[in-house]
Amino acid sequence: MARMVVIYRTPKDPEAFDAHYYEVHVPLAKKLPGLRKYEVSQRPILTPAGDPEPYLIGTLYFDDLASLRQAFATPEGQACAADRRILAPDNDDLQMYLFEESEV
């Protein structure tokens, strides 16, 4: 399996972020071709002492990295990426990691 992990820091307007995330972004992302599962963190998100608590962590699962990259090359993927830039306009508003994983 491959996953995309997106870690959002606390937005300026959390209420507006939540509305946009659940009412616009999630429905857009669920149209991604090849998406197998989409999970969203609940609060609290615990971190080591001194590290800031992120606001939300989304994890999207695909069969492999090739499928994940193909999904974001489609019109649905482009719409999703554009919408993500509305949610997190600045470069340091989020961290994003795409990778395959294996169970140990």
Add this chain to the structure above:
Amino acid sequence: MARMVVIYRTPKDPEAFDAHYYEVHVPLAKKLPGLRKYEVSQRPILTPAGDPEPYLIGTLYFDDLASLRQAFATPEGQACAADRRILAPDNDDLQMYLFEESEV
């Protein structure tokens, strides 16, 4: 489900890190009471342009946040945490996030 996501930045000695991670840390972590699954990233880990590539992302799954916290209060959990500080001695050598998630 709850998960612990641990994101390691590139260590000074990757070969020594790998040996310690797979030969010492993984076996210790697999003794954690209540651990349901343990997944490790493969390379590459893709990031947005300009963001550094992390070295390794480990994800440990538990039934819920209470079980996760209980696991790290046991002797096995303490051993695991101590060993993690050998792998990542400095505060900024890793990021760690503990949270429950729900499917959307």
